[in-house]
Amino acid sequence: MSTVFNFTFVPWFRSVAPYIHTHRGKTFVVGVTGEAIAAGKLQNIAQDLALIQSMGVKVVLVHGFRPQVNEQLRAKGHEAKYSHGMRITDEVALDSAQEAAGQLRYEIEAAFSQGLPNTPMAGSTVRMISGNFITARPVGVIDGVDFKHSGLVRKVDASGIRRTLEFGAMVLMSPFGFSPTGEAFNLTMEEVATSVAISIQADKLIFLTEIPGIRMDSELPESEDNPIDTELPLDAARKLLAALPPPQRPTDTAFYLQHCVKACEAGVERNHILPFAVDGSLLLEVYVHDGIGTMVIDEKLESLREATADDIGGILQLIEPFERDGTLVKRSRTEIERDVAQYTVIEHDGVIFGCAALYPFPEAKTAEMAALTVSPQSQSQGDGDRILKRVEQRAKAMGFDSIFVLTTRTMHWFIKRGFVMVEPDWLPDARKKKYNWDRKSQVLVKKFK
Known part of the structure; x- marks a missing residue:
């Protein structure tokens, strides 16, 4: 048994070594949906991110909290309201978002603090630092709909994030921002992750999502005859996005794709959409040639x-x-x-x-x-x-x-x-x-x- 393991492990480890060297010193912004955490994937995601960081990658982790906020709203007997693919954040929804974010940050920090022997976290030291890195502004009124405390990113403290990463810590960010007057705004994980990746000119923007990636034919259902497009040139991604209706749900093809295209156009070289349902999808995408999801890449980056x-x-x-x-x-x-x-x-x-x-x-x-x-x-x-x-x-x-x-x-x-x-x-x-x-x-x- 051990001989067979040696024959499989050694070639595999040698094959991933070039990627370890390539990514050392690079910066990844990883957006994890609240659905991934609700599905019980946090422990394995934390282990994989800790491993990636141990190999010299600087990591900014942005978490989402859609299902957690909705759960808080249900507990309060309040209905979740959406329009134009965004949450309408009234006072009750804002309180629910703040409660959900606090609980999630506690769970995430706990996951990265574990170091039991004989586990992937044994011997790891992951310092997590978060802060008020995002200045926000209100979404305002769109087509007669008042989005209240829902906001958009106005400015990212890129130098503050870079200094924290240089210190050797992992930056943890919740989808919240504050106005210069101290007013809190509920943001989306996707917009925060994209804005941060652009501002710090990250080497990768990675979304761990409900979908497996972008299908070669977005109009056809999932099947072996309609596989995931593992590498999508920016121009092709733009054309696909233009042909799709505006996204309303995270499972819509355009939902994550629009953010990948935006980041790619703004200089983030590689942008990934990965399924959180596949254990180790982060490692498979980063350290294996074929990867597992879809990577939107600017074809001007001549290979x-x-x-x-x-x-x-x-x-x-x-x-x-x-x-x-x-x-x-x-x-x-x-x-x-x-x-x-x-x-x-x-x-x-x-x-x-x-x-x-x-x-x-x-x-x-x-x-x-x-x-x-x-x-x-x-x-x-x-x-x-x-x-x-x-x-x-x-x-x-x-x-x-x-x-x-x-x-x-x-x-x-x-x-x-x-x-x-x-x-x-x-x-x-x-x-x-x-x-x-x-x-x-x-x-x-x-x-x-």
Whole structure:
């Protein structure tokens, strides 16, 4: 049993190490719905956030309290009132919100204070600091509806939050804000988390929600044929949002998506919608390549680029397994160092998941694409096509008429993308001299004209 565990644990731990390095020193704003806490998920969420913080991530935790406030209202015999997707906060609702927030802060601080032996919290020291970081203003009257003590974020004390994070504490925020005259306003967790993420220019905004993410077809019900869109470019997210009706409930597709789009447009690089129903969804999203929810990302954050000397180690690590099984011809570190400028790489969250080299033969107005490699973790996600397109663009920019590849195993993939098989005699003379007749590689060409 222990041997089997070792064989699974060691490769897994090595696979998450790049993400641990990438996220160290970064800042995450995590919005947790009150529904997650009502569903009994607080303990596991606290453990996961404590673990993430222990790996060098600065965390701002914003909690919601919709069901808790409604429970307080029911106990008072008072009805919850909503309009335009927002709570109308009268005096009774404001009192209920303050009571719910106080109870929740107590429960959250207690969850982060546990340190029993043989639990994930053993040995952890999580200092939680909260404060009046939010200045608010009233929502006012909309379409004749007076929202009373419901408010909107006017200003975030970004420097105060940053100083607290630098101190090594986790910042805990309730969805409350205060006016300069000391008047309290009930805010939404989603707006507070988004405003804070934008103000401190967080690296990630993460919502732990009732929904599993954004479906590839938002109009179809949940099914295997309608999976979660794990990476949603900002432009596509904008178009989807424009086609959806204004959200009224948290389960509406646009409800969390609108905040992710707003944050992304304001410079927050990655914005996530995760299901709290899946145990460990935070860890799965942050430390596993495919993730588990939807990430809205600004496509201008180019992950496809030409390689630099800093990428040599990543390229070697990527191609080594394919060299061992004979898919690729073995290349030495010296050779890759010498030719690194010829490589195109694709990366996700700072980790290289694909590469290809382009070797020009100017006299024949063609170039060889070599060492095209995509990590097994991201195959079938279009990375190979993106690299091929970029390499083709480089070859065209050099004035070449075609590119060619030599392969023993992946000829069908290239044929589907416009390559045709030719005899080795087609190769430029300089390349023909290096052709390995024993390997019997197929030669495939893609012509641009």
